[in-house]
Structures are given as structure tokens and as C-alpha cells.
Amino acid sequence: MAEARIAIENADLGYPARPVLRAVSLAVRPGEFVAVLGANGSGKTTLLRSLLGFLPALAGRVERAPGLRIGYVPQRETLDDRYPLSGEDVALLGTYGDLPFWRRVSSRARSRARLALEACGAREFARRRYAQLSGGQRQRILIARALATEPSVLLLDEPTAGVDQASEAAILDALADLRRDRGLAVWMVTHHEEAVRGRVDRVARVADAAVTLEERP
Amino acid sequence: MIDFLSSDFLFRNAILGGWIVCVLCAVLGVYVVLRRLVLLGVALPQAGAAGIALVFFATGHSHGDPGQAHALALGGSLAATFAALGVLVLAGRTSTQPVEWRIGGILAIAMAATLLFVALSPTGDLEMTSLLRGELLAISDRDLALLACVASAIAVVFALFRRELLLVSFDPEFARTIGRDPMRWDLVLYLLLGAAISIGVMTAGPMVVFAFLVLPGLAALRLGRSMGMTFAVAAAIATVSSVGGFALSYHADLPAGPVYVMIAAGIWVAVSIAMRALRGA
Numbered sequence: 357m358a359e360a361r362i363a364i365e366n367a368d369l370g371y372p373a374r375p376v377l378r379a380v381s382l383a384v385r386p387g388e389f390v391a392v393l394g395a396n397g398s399g400k401t402t403l404l405r406s407l408l409g410f411l412p413a414l415a416g417r418v419e420r421a422p423g424l425r426i427g428y429v430p431q432r433e434t435l436d437d438r439y440p441l442s443g444e445d446v447a448l449l450g451t452y453g454d455l456p457f458w459r460r461v462s463s464r465a466r467s468r469a470r471l472a473l474e475a476c477g478a479r480e481f482a483r484r485r486y487a488q489l490s491g492g493q494r495q496r497i498l499i500a501r502a503l504a505t506e507p508s509v510l511l512l513d514e515p516t517a518g519v520d521q522a523s524e525a526a527i528l529d530a531l532a533d534l535r536r537d538r539g540l541a542v543w544m545v546t547h548h549e550e551a552v553r554g555r556v557d558r559v560a561r562v563a564d565a566a567v568t569l570e571e572r573p
Numbered sequence: 574m575i576d577f578l579s580s581d582f583l584f585r586n587a588i589l590g591g592w593i594v595c596v597l598c599a600v601l602g603v604y605v606v607l608r609r610l611v612l613l614g615v616a617l618p619q620a621g622a623a624g625i626a627l628v629f630f631a632t633g634h635s636h637g638d639p640g641q642a643h644a645l646a647l648g649g650s651l652a653a654t655f656a657a658l659g660v661l662v663l664a665g666r667t668s669t670q671p672v673e674w675r676i677g678g679i680l681a682i683a684m685a686a687t688l689l690f691v692a693l694s695p696t697g698d699l700e701m702t703s704l705l706r707g708e709l710l711a712i713s714d715r716d717l718a719l720l721a722c723v724a725s726a727i728a729v730v731f732a733l734f735r736r737e738l739l740l741v742s743f744d745p746e747f748a749r750t751i752g753r754d755p756m757r758w759d760l761v762l763y764l765l766l767g768a769a770i771s772i773g774v775m776t777a778g779p780m781v782v783f784a785f786l787v788l789p790g791l792a793a794l795r796l797g798r799s800m801g802m803t804f805a806v807a808a809a810i811a812t813v814s815s816v817g818g819f820a821l822s823y824h825a826d827l828p829a830g831p832v833y834v835m836i837a838a839g840i841w842v843a844v845s846i847a848m849r850a851l852r853g854a
Contacts, residue, residue, distance in 0.1 A: 408750060428750040438607060439743050440797040449743070452736050453751030461736075485798070505751055 360385055361424055361509045361541050362407055367416030369399070369406040375414050376402040378565045384509055384543060389535045391552040392545045394562030400545045403562060404511055407543065427502030427540075429512040432494050437487035443497040444482040447473050450504025472503035475537075476530050492523025499530065510534065512544040516551065524548065528555050584819070586712040587829070591781075592815045593724045594773040595833060598782055599789035599811035600731070600804050601769055604762060606790035608742055612673055613661075614786035616680035617654050617767065621774035621782075623683040624653025626690035633695060643716050643775065651771040657683070658767050662760065709777060709829050716776070723772050727765050738762055739800060777830055784834040785811055792841040795848045810840050 360383035370376030376399040384390075384407065394400045405411045406418065408428060427450070450472065451465035473482045478496040481489060486497065495515050502510055510531070516524040532555055535542045543560070546552060552559075559570045605614045628649030657679050664675055712720070731738070737758045740748040745755035773782040789810040790803075797803025818833035825832075 410746070410749065426750055428747055430744065430746055434746075435744055436607065438794060440794065440799055440803050441743070442799070445799065446743075449740055449747070450751070452740055453753065455736065457733050457737065501747070 360419075361421045363417075363419045364406070364413070365417045365419075367406075367413040367418055369411060369413060370402050371411070372414065376565065377406075377562070377567060379416070380406075380567045382560065382567060382569060384541045386508065386541050387535060387539045388558065389532060389542045389556045390544070390558045390560055391549070391556045392543060392560045392562060393547070393549055398562045399565065399567075400562050401513065403560070403567060404513055404543070404545055407509075407511055421508075424509065425505055425507040427505045427507030427510045429495075429498045429502045429510070429515055431513045431517065432491065432498055433518075435498075439486070441486050442483055443478060443486050443489060443493070443500075444469065444473065446486050446497050447478075447482065447500040447504055450501040453505060468506070469500070469504045472500040473497070475503055475534060476500040477526065490519075490523070492519040492527065495519060495523070495527055496530070499527070503534070507540065509541045509543070512542070514545050514547070516546060516548055521551075524551055528552065584710070584823070586714065586717045587709040588816060588819050590712040590717055590720055590776050591709050591819060591829065591833065592812060593720055594769075594777045594781065595785045595789075595811040595815040595837075596808045597724050597727060597769045598773055598785035599793075599807040601727075601766055602786035602788075602790040603793060603800075603803055603807050604738065604742055604790075605766070605786045606794060611787055612676045612680070613766075615783050616676045616683060617657055617770045618774050618779035618782040618786075619680055619683040619687065620657035621650040621654045621771050622779040623686040623690065624649035624651070624656075625775065626687045626694070627653070630690040630694045643711075643713070646775045647719075647772065650775045651768075653683075654767045654771045654774070658763050662763065712776060720772055720776060723768060727769055730761070731765055734758070734761060735800075777833075781830040781833055784837060785814075788834070788837040788841045789814070792837075792844040795844050810837060814840065 362384040364380050364382050367380050368375045368378050369380055380403070392400050392403060402411065406413065408426060409418075409420070412418075447469040448461065448466065451461070451468050455461065455465060470479070473479045476496040476499045478493065478500050481493050482497065482500075486494065489497065499510075499512070499515065502512075512531070515531075516527055519527070528551060531542050531544065534540050544552075544556075549559075557571075561568045561570060602614070605611060625646045626649075628645045632645055660679065661672065661675055665672055668675070737748075737753055738761070740751075740753050741755040741758040742762075748755050748758070770782055770786075773785075789807040792810055793803045793807035796806050814833050814837040818836045819829055821827070821836070822829040822832040
């Protein structure tokens with residue numbers, strides 16, 4: 357646990373009536389890029405939700421570093437594109453956690469969102485309406501929103517699903533840069549094992565109610 | 574202008590009361606549309622109407638009575654609206670069924686209860702018509718002041734917590750990760766809706782309340798480029814529909830509520846056609 361941002365020790369994870377993963381032990385370490393792989397229904401999302409703190413451990417321990425901030429990037433299909441928001445508006449949502457309700461959005465918060473957009477290569481299309489952006493562009497906006505929370509851990513749920521190969525490569529490169537430049541721990545659920553090979557430090561393979569970690573695939 | 578703001582003007586309270594209800598419902602209605610709560614927008618006003626009908630049946634008053642009857646109507650509307658909301662929220666904590674099923678059940682019960690209480694009421698059909706149309710013309714100075722106070726309180730809370738309401742509506746899971754509990758903020762939105770619907774039903778009737786929870790929001794979402802602009806457009810549509818609707822209903826000797834609704838619906842249809850044409854051009 358010494359340097360781990362999140363440590364899970366011998367934990368059963370899932371729902372009270374339906375444990376999904378058994379005896380999980382792992383550490384989310386700073387500056388590490390990890391791909392979470394597994395078949396549909398294997399428990400990848402359960403692992404992610406447990407790391408986020410949405411699902412308490414049914415047994416065992418889950419420990420988080422004090423003051424830990426997690427930047428979360430959901431599957432973009434879960435978001436409704438009828439909202440009249442620009443990419444910049446969406447990125448700005450990432451700063452709201454630090455804004456008391458009586459305060460206006462400060463110029464500092466706006467510049468935090470702009471820097472996050474820049475880090476994801478999303479500045480040029482950020483003023484366009486979110487609904488009108490391509491899948492890859494939306495994904496970059498959502499990563500920027502997560503970065504705007506100033507996290508030390510970034511958790512992403514299938515960020516490259518449904519985007520073309522060029523966008524996928526660009527997103528993975530951007531994540532690798534963020535990991536390197538900011539020392540972020542990046543854990544990413546994906547189905548695309550080939551695409552992440554050579555880019556990630558470890559693979560967390562989820563199968564048969566267990567999580568197995570493989571070093572440098 | 575503004576003769577109609579003068580206290581001597583016979584219809585001042587009716588115009589201002591209708592305008593306040595329409596604008597309030599239109600602004601909150603943007604979230605009703607975005608969050609696909611349209612069925613809730615029908616069920617809660619109907620529950621409010623059932624509450625009013627129950628109170629009048631139990632006390633022997635009628636909806637058109639002045640004075641104490643309006644306070645009773647507000648009490649009935651508030652109690653029934655929040656009872657329906659309470660059932661939805663409490664049942665939602667333990668039930669795995671879709672929330673639409675429960676809303677549908679509440680709507681059916683509220684519709685039947687309204688009809689039954691009205692049928693049992695001594696004033697019968699007259700009461701029914703009055704209840705459904707609302708009693709804009711019967712708004713007293715005291716009612717108007719109460720309506721303005723409640724609407725102001727709702728507007729202040731809505732403005733103060735606009736960021737939280739947007740966060741939990743757009744992406745509740747992300748909101749959780751930055752320390753904003755979606756259940757708590759959903760409750761705030763429901764409380765605002767409940768208060769607006771209760772006082773709106775008492776003033777303008779369930780049909781106007783439901784229509785303005787939906788129609789201005791539908792049109793505004795076609796036109797708005799930001800959330801702020803969308804709320805402003807919805808409020809503008811509600812203003813045109815209610816103030817223009819009152820003038821039209823007065824000159825044509827028609828009931829005000831349905832005219833308000835038809836103007837708002839006309840704007841929505843016109844905006845939809847125009848936007849479709851622009852997109853095709």
C-alpha cells in the first residue's frame with residue numbers, strides 16, 4: 357500500500373446478492389497505464405465501479421490514499437446528446453466539484469478546463485456542440501472533463517469503443533502522455549487487446565470471477 | 574404599458590398569475606424534457622388536481638370560491654403532489670421495476686380519484702370544468718402575493734444550484750465521482766417541481782401546468798445553444814403564450830388556459846418545422 361493510490365486486498369466485489377469477483381488483490385500505482393481486459397459480463401465494470409468506490413467490498417479491504425481524486429470517463433453512449441452543451445461546457449463540468457454553489461465559475465476554473473482540453477488535443481473543436489462531435493472527439497472531451505478534476509487516478513470505461521483506428525491510436529497516445537507527464541495512474545477497460553499491446557505497463561485480465569495481473573504484455 | 578400592472582386593472586392578477594405559473598413550469602420543464610420525465614409531468618399535476626378535488630369534496634367548498642377555498646386548494650394540491658412524489662421516491666429505493674410503471678399507476682389512480690371526488694361533490698360538473706381550467710380570474714391579491722413568493726423561492730433555489738442540477742442530470746455517475754450525490758440533487762429537483770406543480774395546478778389547472786412543463790422546453794431545446802439560452806427561450810415562449818393568450822382569450826371570449834396551451838403548441842410546431850427546413854436547406 358506504500359505508494360498505491362488504491363489498494364484492494366483479498367476482496368470480494370459485486371452486489372450483496374451477487375458477488376461477481378472473488379479474492380481480488382491489486383494495487384493502482386502512480387504513473388502506471390493498465391488495460392482491463394475480459395469478455396462481456398466477466399466483471400470488468402464491477403472492478404471499475406469498485407475502484408470508483410460505487411460498490412463497497414463485500415469482503416476483504418479496499419483502501420484509498422487520503423484526499424484521492426479519481427477522474428472518471430464513462431462510456432460515451434451513456435450520455436444524452438440532447439443537452440445544449442458545447443465541448444467546453446462538458447469539460448467545465450469537471451471543475452464543478454471544487455466550486456461552492458454560491459460562486460460563479462471562476463477564470464481559474466475556466467483555464468483549468470482549457471488546459472485539460474489542450475492536453476487531450478481537443479481545443480480546436482471544443483466550442484462546437486457536443487452532440488455534433490464525432491465519437492473520437494467526444495471521447496477526448498470526456499477525458500478532458502476527467503482531467504479538469506485534477507485527478508491522480510484516471511479510470512476509463514471503454515474509451516475507444518466505436519471509434520476509428522486513427523482516433524483510437526490518438527486517444528491511447530494521449531493517455532500514455534498523460535501518464536508520463538503527470539504521473540497519473542491510468543486504468544482503462546477495453547476489448548481491444550491488440551491496440552493496447554506495447555502501450556500499457558500491465559494488463560488486468562478479468563475471467564472466471566478473478567482478476568489476474570500480467571506485467572508488460 | 575403597463576396599465577395591466579396597475580392594481581385598478583381588472584385582470585391584472587389573472588395575467589400576472591398565469592404568467593408566473595407558465596414561466597416557472599417552462600423553465601423547470603427544460604429538465605422534465607431532457608430527463609424524459611414527461612409522464613411525471615402529467616401524473617403530478619393530475620395528483621395535484623385529485624388533491625384539490627378531495628379537499629373540496631371533504632369540505633363542501635368549490636374551486637371557484639374565493640378566500641379560504643384557495644388556501645384549502647393549495648393545501649390539497651401540495652399534499653397530493655408531494656404524497657405522489659414520496660411514493661415514487663420511497664418505492665424507487667427498494668423496487669427494481671422501471672419508474673415509468675409506478676408513474677403510470679399514480680396517473681391512473683389520480684385521474685380516477687379526481688373524477689370520483691368531483692362526482693361526489695355537491696357542485697359536480699361545474700366543479701370539474703373549473704378544476705381543469707384553473708381559476709385564473711379568481712386570483713386575489715393575497716393569492717398573487719403567495720404565488721409570487723413561492724415562485725421566487727423556487728427561482729432562487731434553482732439558480733443557486735443550477736450547476737449541481739445540470740451535473741446530476743447530464744451524468745449522475747460522474748457527479749458522484751466529484752462528490753455530488755445524484756439522489757440528493759434529484760430530490761431537490763423533484764421538490765422544486767412538486768412546489769411549482771402544486772401552486773400551478775391550484776392557479777391555472779393541471780392541463781396548463783402539464784403543457785407548460787413540456788411544450789416550451791421542447792421548442793427551446795431546438796433553439797438553445799447553451800443551457801442558459803434554453804431556459805431564457807423557454808421563459809420567453811411562456812411569456813408570449815400566456816400574455817398573448819390572455820389577450821386572445823379575452824377578445825374571443827374563450828377560456829384562457831386552452832388558448833395559452835394552443836399558442837405554446839403552435840410555437841413548438843413552427844419551431845420544429847423551421848428547424849427541419851433549415852437542416853434540410
